[in-house]
Amino acid sequence: MSWTGDHEYLRACAWNEAQEDIRRELNRRRIAGVSGRDYRRARERVEQAYADQIHERFQHKHAGPYANECFVFYKSANLLPPALVEMAPNCQQAFLDAPLHNYLIISRHQPAIDKAEKRGFSSFEALEATPRGQQEIVDLLLKRIYPERCPVKSEPPKSSCVWCWSVAAWALLLLAIAAVFVLWEGNRQKILGYFGWVDASVVAEVRAQRDQLMEDYRELSQQRLLEDATRGADDTALASSAEQEEQLARIASAIEELGGRIPEHWGYRPCIDSAAVRASSAPVYLYDITPSVNGLIVSEPRGQFAILAEERLHPEFPDSLPASGSYSVADFQATMAPLQQSGSAMDCAFYVLLRDGELDDATMYREQRSAVEAVFQIYRPR
Structure with a gap:
């Protein structure tokens, strides 16, 4: 696929790439205790600061148009496609690392240039995301072709009599x-x-509404995961999925209005955060899980993901963890359910590593993955 875009398009791409940095900065503020209205104001300030930086970066660049193109490879085996080797030798490892029966996308573009410079293509880069289904890859490509626009640059404050306005x-x-x-x-x-002043009865009523919405959100999310594992690609199933997405969006919006915290990627904050003992802020992963023909293989994380002794002393670390081993879907959900219930009671979630494994049966893979996601929040290491 190929398309063109002006420097406004490149601004939009830069804005979308900055979202991960914005989320990390906002998470640091949330961990520091910023919440409610203060958090929303902080989010607006952070987003506007990033938008201003992006506008400044492209202010003196040539208007374009700039060319963009991407190529999609479907991995049905571990043999490198000759076209990939010829076009993008630096992306060979990304293809080998991608899971079987997933798509790999490589892309390149003409970077923004000053008016006197000559245009040229960047080298090919492989996208980190490797979609598994056709709808996933369509959604991903649409986001790249039609990215969310960068907010307008903020106007400089006008001079005024600060003392007069204060009085x-x-x-x-x-x-x-x-x-x-x-x-x-x-x-x-x-x-x-x-003025933000309410009596205790009003506060209790709002909290009750928020708790009910969070419960509805959890139940609908679990229902969606179960339907994903069993439905076909017929029009009725797709329409039902679209209705669920709309209902989840409405519930999430209502929670936001009540000052609640919207779960990110259908999840909650980690119950155990390793920021206090590691260089980077990341959740503590309780298990390393791999789907297989023999069920879910559950083991203890190792290497860089190994649980540190200081993390086991965290006040919300489980008193006892179910043993490692091989679990059927039903046994896994029954055994791990107390951890999910404990996290829900604390308004947080426990995290695990989920490997791709070598499971070629798509239905079995979705069933096992849905079972894990119904209990834990997952991270897919590369």
Whole structure:
């Protein structure tokens, strides 16, 4: 596939590439205790700062158009396609590392240049994501061709009399407070709400609504995973999936309105974060799991993912972990269910490593993976 885009398109690509850095920075603030309205304001400031940097980077670049192209390879065996070897020898290892029966995408583009420079293509790069299904690869390619636009650059603050505005604001605040306490009870609570002041009964009601929404979110997510493992590609199943996606989006939006924390990638914050004992902030992985024809092979993480002694002292580390071994889907869910229930009670989730393995049966793979995702949040190491 090939397409062209101007420097606004390249801004959009840079904005989408910056999302992971934005998420990491916001996670650090969340861990530091920033939440609610303060968190939303912090998110707006961080996103605007990144958008301003991107606009500055492309401010003096040639408008374009710039060419972009990508090639898609389907991995049905570990034999390197001759076309890949000829076009992108540096992407051979990425093809070998990709799981069987998955797609590998390589892409290149013409980078933004100053007006006096000569255009040229970058070298081919392999995308980290390796979609398994046709719909996944279509969605991924559409996001690359039509990326989310970069927000507009913020305007510099206008000069004003800060002292005058401060006095006026305090005067208005005092008048508003005085008005609250001379109005009848029915309107008083509404006005207090504008200032973020509510009584205990209102707080309890909002918390109850949020808890119910979170429970609905979890149940619908599990239902979606089970249907993914059993449904076919008929129109009725696809329509049902689309309805579930819309319902999940509505619930997530409602949780956000209540000041709750939206789970990222259908998940929750890690119950055990290793930031205190490792150089990088990452969840502690309880197991290393591989789907196989003999069931789910569960073992203890090793190497860089091995659980450290200090991490076992974390107050939310499970008192006892089910033993490693081979589990059927039913046995796995029954054995690991207490860990999922414990995480839900703490409003967090335990994480595991999920390997691709050598399982060629797509139905069996989806069934085993769905069983893991119904209990844990997963990370697929390369």
